[in-house]
Amino acid sequence: MSILSIENLHANVGETEILRGINLKIEPGEVHAVMGPNGSGKSTLSYVLAGRDGYCVTDGSVEFKDIDLLELEADERANEGVFLAFQYPVEVPGVTGMTFLREAYNSRLRYEGKEEADAMEFLKLVRSKAKDLNMSDDMLKRPVNVGFSGGEKKRNEILQMAVLEPKLAILDETDSGLDIDALKLVADGVNALRTNERSMLIITHYQRLLDYIKPDHVHVLARGQIQRSGGKELALELEANGYAGFDGKG
Amino acid sequence: MSIDANTADRVKELEVDKYKYGFVTDIEMETAPKGLNEDIIRFISAKKEEPDWLLEWRLKAYRHWLTMDEPDWAKVGYDKIDYQDLHYYAAPKNIDRPKSLDEVDPELLNTYEKLGIPLKEQELLSGVVAVDAVFDSVSVATTYKAKLTEMGVIFCSISEAVREYPELVKKYIGSVVPYSDNYFATLNSAVFTDGSFVYVPKGLRCPMELSTYFRINAENTGQFERTLIIADDGAYVSYLEGCTAPQRDENQLHAAVVELVTLDNAEIKYSTVQNWYPGDENGKGGIYNFVTKRGACRGENSKISWTQVETGSAVTWKYPSCILQGDNSIGEFYSVAITNNAQQADTGTKMIHLGKNTRSTVISKGISAGRADNTYRGLVKILPRAEGARNFTQCDSLLIGNKCGAHTVPYIESRNPSARVEHEATTSKISEDQMFYCMQRGLSSEAAVSLIVNGFCKEVMKELPMEFAVEAQKLIGISLEGSVG
Ligand SMILES: Nc1ncnc2c1ncn2[C@@H]1O[C@H](COP(=O)(O)OP(=O)(O)OP(=O)(O)O)[C@@H](O)[C@H]1O
Ligand SMILES: [Mg+2]
Numbered sequence: 145m146s147i148l149s150i151e152n153l154h155a156n157v158g159e160t161e162i163l164r165g166i167n168l169k170i171e172p173g174e175v176h177a178v179m180g181p182n183g184s185g186k187s188t189l190s191y192v193l194a195g196r197d198g199y200c201v202t203d204g205s206v207e208f209k210d211i212d213l214l215e216l217e218a219d220e221r222a223n224e225g226v227f228l229a230f231q232y233p234v235e236v237p238g239v240t241g242m243t244f245l246r247e248a249y250n251s252r253l254r255y256e257g258k259e260e261a262d263a264m265e266f267l268k269l270v271r272s273k274a275k276d277l278n279m280s281d282d283m284l285k286r287p288v289n290v291g292f293s294g295g296e297k298k299r300n301e302i303l304q305m306a307v308l309e310p311k312l313a314i315l316d317e318t319d320s321g322l323d324i325d326a327l328k329l330v331a332d333g334v335n336a337l338r339t340n341e342r343s344m345l346i347i348t349h350y351q352r353l354l355d356y357i358k359p360d361h362v363h364v365l366a367r368g369q370i371q372r373s374g375g376k377e378l379a380l381e382l383e384a385n386g387y388a389g390f391d392g393k394g
Numbered sequence: 395m396s397i398d399a400n401t402a403d404r405v406k407e408l409e410v411d412k413y414k415y416g417f418v419t420d421i422e423m424e425t426a427p428k429g430l431n432e433d434i435i436r437f438i439s440a441k442k443e444e445p446d447w448l449l450e451w452r453l454k455a456y457r458h459w460l461t462m463d464e465p466d467w468a469k470v471g472y473d474k475i476d477y478q479d480l481h482y483y484a485a486p487k488n489i490d491r492p493k494s495l496d497e498v499d500p501e502l503l504n505t506y507e508k509l510g511i512p513l514k515e516q517e518l519l520s521g522v523v524a525v526d527a528v529f530d531s532v533s534v535a536t537t538y539k540a541k542l543t544e545m546g547v548i549f550c551s552i553s554e555a556v557r558e559y560p561e562l563v564k565k566y567i568g569s570v571v572p573y574s575d576n577y578f579a580t581l582n583s584a585v586f587t588d589g590s591f592v593y594v595p596k597g598l599r600c601p602m603e604l605s606t607y608f609r610i611n612a613e614n615t616g617q618f619e620r621t622l623i624i625a626d627d628g629a630y631v632s633y634l635e636g637c638t639a640p641q642r643d644e645n646q647l648h649a650a651v652v653e654l655v656t657l658d659n660a661e662i663k664y665s666t667v668q669n670w671y672p673g674d675e676n677g678k679g680g681i682y683n684f685v686t687k688r689g690a691c692r693g694e695n696s697k698i699s700w701t702q703v704e705t706g707s708a709v710t711w712k713y714p715s716c717i718l719q720g721d722n723s724i725g726e727f728y729s730v731a732i733t734n735n736a737q738q739a740d741t742g743t744k745m746i747h748l749g750k751n752t753r754s755t756v757i758s759k760g761i762s763a764g765r766a767d768n769t770y771r772g773l774v775k776i777l778p779r780a781e782g783a784r785n786f787t788q789c790d791s792l793l794i795g796n797k798c799g800a801h802t803v804p805y806i807e808s809r810n811p812s813a814r815v816e817h818e819a820t821t822s823k824i825s826e827d828q829m830f831y832c833m834q835r836g837l838s839s840e841a842a843v844s845l846i847v848n849g850f851c852k853e854v855m856k857e858l859p860m861e862f863a864v865e866a867q868k869l870i871g872i873s874l875e876g877s878v879g
Contacts, residue, residue: 197829
């Protein structure tokens with residue numbers, strides 16, 4: 145059974161059709177990279193998968209494990225194991241990262257009909273996850289993303305992902321804005337979270353990230369469709385030639 | 395103490411439901427006939443075995459009230475109250491002055507238990523809170539009396555204080571809120587039935603939180619409590635007030651008066667979690683909460699701090715204030731006011747700077763949802779003698795949905811050129827980005843709203859004592875239920 149199976153997905157934002165027939169299959173444990181020019185619909189794809197309001201699916205289907213993902217609300221999708229690392233993580237003033245994360249963690253436990261986590265146990269869990277990622281949990285004492293540097297925001301997303309242990313992680317330009325050390329840290333973190341079951345969809349503009357996180361497949365998204373798919377070498381080709389040929393004129 | 399991870403955890407454990415305090419206690423009541431006249435006032439005063447001076451004071455207030463008009467300047471609308479159609483005295487039978495908790499009707503103890511306020515002393519939060527419970531017109535029980543008395547703290551019902559400590563009551567009652575102050579306070583002065591009295595002696599930091607729980611139970615009964623708290627030189631006390639009422643179709647009137655007095659170097663911290671029945675989605679029923687709360691910092695370096703979380707009532711009209719008389723005295727007002735459905739709140743504070751170098755801080759967080767209206771009305775007044783006075787006011791409004799309203803009405807009067815007054819105001823909405831971010835992490839839309847709103851209120855919530863913070867966080871979630879579609 146595939147983790148994710150997208151067929152002929154069409155979606156509108158407002159009146160405009162942004163996704164124009166996407167087909168994509170992801171198997172358990174696979175890492176797929178999606179590259180493509182600005183405005184090609186990469187973030188839109190991630191939002192449609194995560195169930196954001198205002199993104200209207202007009203055709204096609206998305207199966208996640210064996211469920212019809214499009215039937216579920218955003219929170220249900222998250223609780224089923226879809227995680228989105230945001231391109232622009234959102235500030236939640238007055239709410240500490242720890243509180244936020246515990247709310248998230250407990251939501252999932254409740255969804256699964258389980259007991260909520262004990263506060264101390266949860267704290268321990270977070271500490272150990274942070275340690276595995278070589279990160280400090282200090283930022284969890286601050287309000288979520290408020291006043292965080294770009295790099296801190298991205299690291300925070302990865303830490304949340306580590307704690308929430310999703311089945312499918314979508315990383316939307318998690319590498320953008322990171323300096324080289326932070327990039328390695330984040331990539332190591334992501335690699336540490338790779339398992340035989342967990343699948344990832346990594347949206348990026350830079351093949352550099354893929355030097356650290358080796359993808360099983362690379363796709364080029366342009367004009368709302370996957371124009372080409374291939375292995376790691378496709379990323380190198382794009383790096384050399386750019387998106388010429390995918391810009392709608394080719 | 396601040397709200398941290400653990401608090402939020404405890405909050406989640408508590409069950410979240412609609413207005414769970416909406417039950418009615420079936421108990422035999424002694425009720426005065428409906429209507430308001432001098433005889434009723436004499437009846438109340440006689441019931442309470444009051445001295446003549448107090449009866450005279452009540453009558454003076456009543457005669458003055460007859461000459462007054464109900465105020466209409468607040469941004470609230472409600473049906474005219476028929477003051478002759480109310481009972482002004484209702485008391486559970488057989489509880490005339492219980493000597494100990496054993497003498498209190500078990501049905502009443504049950505009621506408080508259901509409210510989460512066990513009155514058996516050993517069950518109270520590990521001895522850190524002493525409670526005075528007011529049921530309709532009378533105080534039914536005060537816990538930890540012996541322990542407090544030993545330290546010299548007087549904590550009892552105001553009726554008892556009138557009997558046992560008449561000089562103290564006579565000296566301070568009406569000294570902060572005069573009988574002629576305003577329509578509702580004047581009415582209260584005429585007919586107040588019970589409330590709490592606290593006196594903390596010189597130099598004592600009261601080690602327990604003192605707490606009063608008000609419960610309106612009887613039908614068609616106005617509740618008029620009067621609370622008087624005095625912190626003598628160098629004393630400190632933290633006082634908590636909680637309120638609930640049953641769910642009823644008709645509106646019930648609540649017009650309380652609270653007076654606080656701090657002498658030199660004294661401090662009073664007064665916290666309220668107001669959760670009177672707000673009425674149903676269509677605005678039927680609910681409490682009219684018309685309250686006058688005022689503190690006088692009489693002494694130098696004294697401090698009065700009001701913290702309120704207002705989630706209940708159909709209509710709230712309330713401006714806890716500080717009169718900063720003593721030099722270097724400090725007034726603070728931290729407020730969260732939430733209105734949902736058809737609720738209306740017009741609330742804020744008055745900071746009156748009289749003494750030199752007096753300082754005041756106002757942090758107000760208004761949240762409106764549904765068709766509700768929420769108004770912050772604040773007055774900062776600096777008098778000529780208040781050399782070096784400072785005020786900082788911050789008013790933030792959060793709107794949920796687009797049918798609700800938020801209004802900020804600041805009045806600033808400065809008559810001393812050395813004074814500094816700052817006012818900041820913001821209005822925001824819960825953003826779609828924030829909602830999606832929370833929901834993408836698994837939170838339901840209601841949990842997301844509750845979390846975001848709690849974050850918005852954080853600066854105020856952290857001022858609440860721990861025991862109340864948990865309750866208040868939970869209330870915020872409950873009162874916003876159904877506010878997102
Ligand atoms: N809320 C919106 N309203 C109108 N247009 C939108 C909205 N969101 C996205 N779009 C449009 O949809 C198109 C795809 O945007 P999207 O954010 O998915 O691109 P992207 O591939 O992620 O680009 P980038 O590489 O710059 O992040 C763009 O033309 C964008 O302007
Ligand atoms: Mg994007």
